[in-house]
Amino acid sequence: KKVENTGAEEAATPTATEAVTPAATEEATPEPTKEAETIQPVTIEYWHAMSGGPQDELTKLTDKFNAENGKGITVKLVNQGSYDDLSKKLMGSVAAKTLPDMAQVYDSWIINYLDAVVPLDDFVNSDFDNYDDIVESYRNESKEFGKIYTMPFNKSIQLYFYNKTEFDKLGLGAPKTWEDLKNIGKTIYDADKKPALGYDDLAAMFWQLVLQNGSEFIENGEVKFNNAQGIEALNFFLDMYKKGYARVAGEDKYMSGPFGNGDCMAYIGSSAGLSYIKTNGFELGVAPLPAGKAGAVPSAGTNLAMFAQDRNKQLAVWEYMKYLTSADATAEWSIATGYLPVRLSAFQSSAYQTYMKGSEAAQASYAQIDNQYFEGAYKGANEVRSLLSSEVEAAILNGETGEKAVPDIAAKVEAILKK
Amino acid sequence: MNVYLQQLTKKFANVTAVNKLTLHLEDKKLIGLLGPSGCGKSTTLFMLAGLLEPTEGKILFDEKDVTKVETEKRGIGLVFQNYALYPHMTVMENITFPLINLKVKKEEAKKRAMEMAELVQIGDLLKRRPKELSGGQQQRVAIARALVKQPGLLLLDEPLSNLDARLRIETREEIRRIQKEVGITTVFVTHDQEEALSISDKIAVLDKGVLLQYDTPQEVYKNPANEFVAKFLGTPAIVMTEGIVTEGRLVCQGVTLRENIGMENKRVRIGIRPEAFYRKDTGFEVPVQSVEMTGKDLSVYFHLGQERMRAIFFSDERITQGENLKLGIKTDQILLFDMDSGSSLGRV
Amino acid sequence: MNVYLQQLTKKFANVTAVNKLTLHLEDKKLIGLLGPSGCGKSTTLFMLAGLLEPTEGKILFDEKDVTKVETEKRGIGLVFQNYALYPHMTVMENITFPLINLKVKKEEAKKRAMEMAELVQIGDLLKRRPKELSGGQQQRVAIARALVKQPGLLLLDEPLSNLDARLRIETREEIRRIQKEVGITTVFVTHDQEEALSISDKIAVLDKGVLLQYDTPQEVYKNPANEFVAKFLGTPAIVMTEGIVTEGRLVCQGVTLRENIGMENKRVRIGIRPEAFYRKDTGFEVPVQSVEMTGKDLSVYFHLGQERMRAIFFSDERITQGENLKLGIKTDQILLFDMDSGSSLGRV
Amino acid sequence: MKGKKLIAEIFIYTALGLGAFLTLLPFYWMISSSLKDASEIVKMPPTFFPEVLHFDNYGKALKAAPFARYFFNSVMVTVISTVCTLVTTVLAAFAFSRLRFPGRNLIFSILLATLMIPGEMLIITNYVTITKLGLMDTRAALIVPWIANVFYIYLLKQFFMQMPDALYYAAKVDACSDWRYLLKIVVPNNRHAISTIGILNIISCWNAFLWPLIVTNSEEKRVLSIGLIQFQTEAGTNYELLMAASSILVLPMIIMYLVLRKQIVNGVIGSGIKG
Amino acid sequence: MKKNNYSGYLYILPACLVIAVFILYPLIKTIFMSFYMNYDFLNNTVTGFGMDNYQYLMQDRVFWRAFRNTLLYVVFVVPCSIMISLGIAVLLNSKIKFRGFFQTVFFLPYVTSIVAVGIVWSWIFHSKYGLVNGLLHLFGIQSVEWLNRPVTAMAALIIFSIWKSLAFNIIIFLAGLQNIQPIYYQAAKVDATPKGRVFLKITVPMLSPMILYAMVMGLISGFKVYDEVYALFGGKAGPADSAITLVYYIYNKFYSNWDFGVASAAAVFLFLLILVLTGFQLRI
Numbered sequence A: 001k002k003v004e005n006t007g008a009e010e011a012a013t014p015t016a017t018e019a020v021t022p023a024a025t026e027e028a029t030p031e032p033t034k035e036a037e038t039i040q041p042v043t044i045e046y047w048h049a050m051s052g053g054p055q056d057e058l059t060k061l062t063d064k065f066n067a068e069n070g071k072g073i074t075v076k077l078v079n080q081g082s083y084d085d086l087s088k089k090l091m092g093s094v095a096a097k098t099l100p101d102m103a104q105v106y107d108s109w110i111i112n113y114l115d116a117v118v119p120l121d122d123f124v125n126s127d128f129d130n131y132d133d134i135v136e137s138y139r140n141e142s143k144e145f146g147k148i149y150t151m152p153f154n155k156s157i158q159l160y161f162y163n164k165t166e167f168d169k170l171g172l173g174a175p176k177t178w179e180d181l182k183n184i185g186k187t188i189y190d191a192d193k194k195p196a197l198g199y200d201d202l203a204a205m206f207w208q209l210v211l212q213n214g215s216e217f218i219e220n221g222e223v224k225f226n227n228a229q230g231i232e233a234l235n236f237f238l239d240m241y242k243k244g245y246a247r248v249a250g251e252d253k254y255m256s257g258p259f260g261n262g263d264c265m266a267y268i269g270s271s272a273g274l275s276y277i278k279t280n281g282f283e284l285g286v287a288p289l290p291a292g293k294a295g296a297v298p299s300a301g302t303n304l305a306m307f308a309q310d311r312n313k314q315l316a317v318w319e320y321m322k323y324l325t326s327a328d329a330t331a332e333w334s335i336a337t338g339y340l341p342v343r344l345s346a347f348q349s350s351a352y353q354t355y356m357k358g359s360e361a362a363q364a365s366y367a368q369i370d371n372q373y374f375e376g377a378y379k380g381a382n383e384v385r386s387l388l389s390s391e392v393e394a395a396i397l398n399g400e401t402g403e404k405a406v407p408d409i410a411a412k413v414e415a416i417l418k419k
Numbered sequence B, C: 001m002n003v004y005l006q007q008l009t010k011k012f013a014n015v016t017a018v019n020k021l022t023l024h025l026e027d028k029k030l031i032g033l034l035g036p037s038g039c040g041k042s043t044t045l046f047m048l049a050g051l052l053e054p055t056e057g058k059i060l061f062d063e064k065d066v067t068k069v070e071t072e073k074r075g076i077g078l079v080f081q082n083y084a085l086y087p088h089m090t091v092m093e094n095i096t097f098p099l100i101n102l103k104v105k106k107e108e109a110k111k112r113a114m115e116m117a118e119l120v121q122i123g124d125l126l127k128r129r130p131k132e133l134s135g136g137q138q139q140r141v142a143i144a145r146a147l148v149k150q151p152g153l154l155l156l157d158e159p160l161s162n163l164d165a166r167l168r169i170e171t172r173e174e175i176r177r178i179q180k181e182v183g184i185t186t187v188f189v190t191h192d193q194e195e196a197l198s199i200s201d202k203i204a205v206l207d208k209g210v211l212l213q214y215d216t217p218q219e220v221y222k223n224p225a226n227e228f229v230a231k232f233l234g235t236p237a238i239v240m241t242e243g244i245v246t247e248g249r250l251v252c253q254g255v256t257l258r259e260n261i262g263m264e265n266k267r268v269r270i271g272i273r274p275e276a277f278y279r280k281d282t283g284f285e286v287p288v289q290s291v292e293m294t295g296k297d298l299s300v301y302f303h304l305g306q307e308r309m310r311a312i313f314f315s316d317e318r319i320t321q322g323e324n325l326k327l328g329i330k331t332d333q334i335l336l337f338d339m340d341s342g343s344s345l346g347r348v
Numbered sequence D: 001m002k003g004k005k006l007i008a009e010i011f012i013y014t015a016l017g018l019g020a021f022l023t024l025l026p027f028y029w030m031i032s033s034s035l036k037d038a039s040e041i042v043k044m045p046p047t048f049f050p051e052v053l054h055f056d057n058y059g060k061a062l063k064a065a066p067f068a069r070y071f072f073n074s075v076m077v078t079v080i081s082t083v084c085t086l087v088t089t090v091l092a093a094f095a096f097s098r099l100r101f102p103g104r105n106l107i108f109s110i111l112l113a114t115l116m117i118p119g120e121m122l123i124i125t126n127y128v129t130i131t132k133l134g135l136m137d138t139r140a141a142l143i144v145p146w147i148a149n150v151f152y153i154y155l156l157k158q159f160f161m162q163m164p165d166a167l168y169y170a171a172k173v174d175a176c177s178d179w180r181y182l183l184k185i186v187v188p189n190n191r192h193a194i195s196t197i198g199i200l201n202i203i204s205c206w207n208a209f210l211w212p213l214i215v216t217n218s219e220e221k222r223v224l225s226i227g228l229i230q231f232q233t234e235a236g237t238n239y240e241l242l243m244a245a246s247s248i249l250v251l252p253m254i255i256m257y258l259v260l261r262k263q264i265v266n267g268v269i270g271s272g273i274k275g
Numbered sequence E: 001m002k003k004n005n006y007s008g009y010l011y012i013l014p015a016c017l018v019i020a021v022f023i024l025y026p027l028i029k030t031i032f033m034s035f036y037m038n039y040d041f042l043n044n045t046v047t048g049f050g051m052d053n054y055q056y057l058m059q060d061r062v063f064w065r066a067f068r069n070t071l072l073y074v075v076f077v078v079p080c081s082i083m084i085s086l087g088i089a090v091l092l093n094s095k096i097k098f099r100g101f102f103q104t105v106f107f108l109p110y111v112t113s114i115v116a117v118g119i120v121w122s123w124i125f126h127s128k129y130g131l132v133n134g135l136l137h138l139f140g141i142q143s144v145e146w147l148n149r150p151v152t153a154m155a156a157l158i159i160f161s162i163w164k165s166l167a168f169n170i171i172i173f174l175a176g177l178q179n180i181q182p183i184y185y186q187a188a189k190v191d192a193t194p195k196g197r198v199f200l201k202i203t204v205p206m207l208s209p210m211i212l213y214a215m216v217m218g219l220i221s222g223f224k225v226y227d228e229v230y231a232l233f234g235g236k237a238g239p240a241d242s243a244i245t246l247v248y249y250i251y252n253k254f255y256s257n258w259d260f261g262v263a264s265a266a267a268v269f270l271f272l273l274i275l276v277l278t279g280f281q282l283r284i
């Protein structure tokens, strides 16, 4: 998998789609508009990479915006394929200077062309309703390069998926700690000769285990995981793997396949992958990630970036961004797609609360929202990530120990960071 | 090896290329298969080689019915009309190819190939590839390749057609010599009657897939079975005209050519070969229209009544245009044919 | 149109295919280009056609230097040795193709093509494609295609080689007739000396790219410029032997062939054509070794001293093996050649 | 003798049969997957026959994008591009095989050298070029970069070179210009080769994905293959719909192939020439 | 005939124009890019020229792994594919029953979507449920985790690629076979040539231009392999990137890592590599 897809992003419409009635919440009162510049009717182009259910929902939201914004703003959605395709297209557009007015982006992309991205600080300061309502880790991500370059959009988080039927049978519950993971692994292995832990994303696996073990991973362009905690973290999984308690996705590509098939009893993967889990005769359990010395849950998903150079268009884009990040919209979006709302208030909205009652995944997501972290973008981030994936996988496959692998990996990562 | 063709027939979609051909190719004889283009010569040969399956009829090699035997097992040599040299092999490799197939040792094969190459005068081309040879040279390689394995039956499909006249004669004499030496039954396809006459022990004349005559060259030339054969053999060609037999006299264009012939009165086709004329003081007199010298021969054109005729003399004969010539026709050299069927009525 | 070849030379990588050829092809004449395989005939023709660029030398059409003129603009007709028919076109389309290129109207083109097709006897094949024709039929289509546009210069590269003997003679006479009628200068390449002798106004004999003789057929035959030409022309071939001139007498193998010849004493090569022998009671006597009949001719083999010789008679001559034959040699028909250079020393 | 032949035949048919099975398998897989439901499709071991035939997948797939318009665009782009490609290819192949001009071999070598560069490197530069040419989001952008193909030129040149020189000479003598020779002799005699190249081009043009996606923005300009993006995401793939859409995409090609198979296979290399 | 026919330029103009703009120009740009230092893609500025990118390549283990894998790939795929497709083409060209059917089938992959093919093959190689291991079981051989182990992943990739390249080669060979005049086989028959020898001495040499052609094309596309890797391993380069190929490397460097210089240097390296190995084979 390419680096960008840390989090998996796309989920089909949840099975039980509720007719989302945008219940008027307390926040529905429109912002008392300041002495805002007037916006001329304009069409703005928005490049995205949403398909399937999320695309339908995005279209729905956008149609609503187009119909109701009252300022003559028309948002034109352009599907640019996968994230990879979109990334390439943006790359070309940067060079050809034909960027769209706005697009879905990862920080690891825009770090290469920050000059072309319009900082949003002024807009946020002058014309945004309660920026602090945005989930903190998302705000941090947006400000990663100093200024606010993006607004969060489709956000996902990792969850612990388990075979509830089997767990119940063996008297197991969702794990809270690493120790629990080990015990579950042993119990299940003894009973079924099957593994009970897998990760969709091995780079994320290593990263989160290191954080959970109380160390930093990479900070300010420096490697921080080359220490006892790092080694211990990797050894934790390597041990599990060697004993047959854990496995990697490997040929199955996503853990959802073998998991749904009953070949693996639990795994850790993105909330966005939920709709791809087709359980084969068992009940699905979803829980927050177990914690080590600390809680650390990787979050992922793209943000919205503004490229428009024309002031009028910028204003229009901003209107649209405000709309998409509004409590109503983000709640509706999340309910429809399984992504997480980007506002705390959206979590509290009655619609979302109703939804959450019926969704173990949403509960689990919400439960760990404060433990979220994002990996951060820096020069070479993608390379580091693909290196991590393949090195960790190599360590697993070659039966190495953390003592040997971690310094090795650290050295290679350092080399990239130094470049 | 005696080869028997029995009622051999080959039909293509809409052509009967060979039609009920029965023929005995005698052991150690060289048989010429002669006929105009498209008469079925190649087809016959290919059936002998086993490359075409007869529609009907049988082929026997001695007593053995080989009609269904595969080519590889027939032990024959074949020279194709269009060479069929292996373009990627050198001349040497082409010639040794059949030998090596027969598990002849490399050195031995090379030796025999060299001999063969010398024979057809391509000894200095052994390293070239077919593409680098002129047409004639290619044909010679093909001959060498067919002969080198000393096959039991040798089939030659117009093997000399691309050789120049000189080499053609030499090569055909070489083929003849080798054929006699090795003593293999050989079928030699040609549309060149002279070639057929000169090297064949027997000639089979075909037309439209039908056998017209099968006999020694002399016989075929002197006693053609029908008009077609008469016309096809001999160069310059026989002159055909019409005449009438009345009371034992053969009259043509008002001139009495023969008397006292034992034949009832009827109209007949008359064939006179150019060389049958000779100067005869008591003969009929004709004015010479034109004279043409081709090497050793002198063609003299004249009219007998309406009919344009040609007589041939050695080129040292002094005959000039306009001159009056007194001619006779040599005994037994007037050929008579039936007006309708064209079949021979004998010679007078 | 008069065509002049001046010092025409063509070198390929390692062969000089044509070497300083100077030749005047006279207007309205049919010139035979004769020589053994590989002597450069096709190469010469291709240079005339503009398909090969000469390495050196010039070609003039009348006064115009066409050495660098493109083929399309030379206004020539060409029949290829290997047909070169357009495989995807019917016979009719093949024949009309040059006319249509020349913007002749379709109907007119068709009419002319039909006439041409009749001429070469393929009138009933007009709808077929080349693949569906026998070799001979293909060649005839090619001839029709070259002739149909009545070119200014007609080039024929062994146009008859795939025709059967009968048709070959007919077609060559047709070519001759048309050539005379249309009155175009024609070059006719052949390795068949008989063909060359019979239809050419003049013959150019080539060997290894060098012009050996250029003269009328009679001259070339009777007065060959050198031994090669003498050997190349005439069938059956001339017999070459050696002799000595002593005191005006030409002696060969102990037999005095001529007396009173005005030549200093020396060894010479002697050439005697088979037809030069005649029965002469006062001649030398030889025993007949073997007799061979090929159509109208009778070949008689005998030894003159060590030398095997052949005499030729009409086949009605009664000569049998073993018989003693008294022979003379016709006047002026003994050809003498220089021992070293092989060039002619005249006839006696 | 008979036995040997039988063994040989068994071997031949087994080999061919196995090969055919392996070849057909992906097709079968595509179609059978397109008829499964979402949970069956990820089942292990896979089911060979769909438990229930879900023809509604096709309906769903078709609804996911404006396939009718895409289809029309695909046909148009493919046809125009193929015609143009054939024209440039035939012209160039003819010149390189028959006409002599200074630098011919050098130019051809340079062209051949371009075969060695991975196409992935070209995309961004060409994207910029297309933008600069003002062709962004036009059908021309889908067509123009692909109407000359070195590989096809090379292929066709090989075919053209097999034509005997004598044919060209004959045409010259028949006062036929190079242009007419190309039209009247070369093209008809190589029609199999040319149509084969046309078919190769149609297939690659039809299936092209990344480039059409990158140079178009509007639905009106997009082509069928882009429809497939609807079913693939980073977190997973809706295989059943993807397979249904793939089947729809591939179907016209298969039909074309089946119809023209004889054309393609029989005597690809103008076998009539040598006759 | 004129020695030079300048109208030739007109004939090649359309093709050359397009190729110059859309292939040659990017190629040249790539070559330049490979020597840029600190290339700013956005603004198209460089601080200088140098061999840095090449130096980086030379010490990058992943690059060498990609290089080694690519060589390995080519060395196995090209000859195997040619031999197998030659065999199939000969069989298809012989007098067999259902010939039309088989011909149709063997050409079909040409129109298949790579997605479907990749998915099916990754299933065929599945360690637990795959066809290959199923067959191995029949012969009592233990399961192989084809796609999960670095060594076998490469093997699986090679097998898959051989399969995938067959159709094209079969087309080429069949066309070549049909162009061999039957007269040569007749001559070989007359010369009593054993079947094997006919194949080796007549068929193969007569097909040699086609074989050379298939080889060169195979080499070129083999060195540029990317799609097959992507399709078989579902978007990665095998377990722990063990099956990474040069183009995969280039692609990653270019599109994921924004390392245009290194990507270009690798592309130039690949370009020269192919050129040296095949360029001289393509007879002009």
Ligand SMILES: Nc1ncnc2c1ncn2[C@@H]1O[C@H](COP(=O)(O)OP(=O)(O)OP(=O)(O)O)[C@@H](O)[C@H]1O
Pocket: B012, B013, B015, B016, B017, B035, B036, B037, B038, B039, B040, B041, B042, B043, B044, B081, B191, C132, C133, C134, C135, C136, C137
């Ligand atoms: N494969 C074929 N299909 C259909 N007709 C054929 C085939 N081969 C030969 N013929 C026809 O059969 C007849 C005899 O052909 P064949 O090749 O035996 O003639 P030929 O005597 O060898 O002539 P040539 O002297 O021109 O070589 C001809 O009319 C020819 O057109």
Ligand SMILES: Nc1ncnc2c1ncn2[C@@H]1O[C@H](COP(=O)(O)OP(=O)(O)OP(=O)(O)O)[C@@H](O)[C@H]1O
Pocket: B132, B133, B134, B135, B136, B137, C012, C013, C015, C016, C017, C035, C036, C037, C038, C039, C040, C041, C042, C043, C044, C081, C191
């Ligand atoms: N393209 C070529 N390259 C090299 N040598 C050639 C080429 N064409 C002809 N030759 C050589 O030039 C010489 C003359 O060839 P040319 O074709 O003119 O002979 P020819 O008299 O027509 O013979 P044939 O009667 O066999 O057709 C031969 O030795 C031949 O090998």
Ligand SMILES: [Mg+2]
Pocket: B041, B042, B043, B081, B157
């Ligand atoms: Mg024949």
Ligand SMILES: [Mg+2]
Pocket: C041, C042, C043, C081, C157
């Ligand atoms: Mg010649």
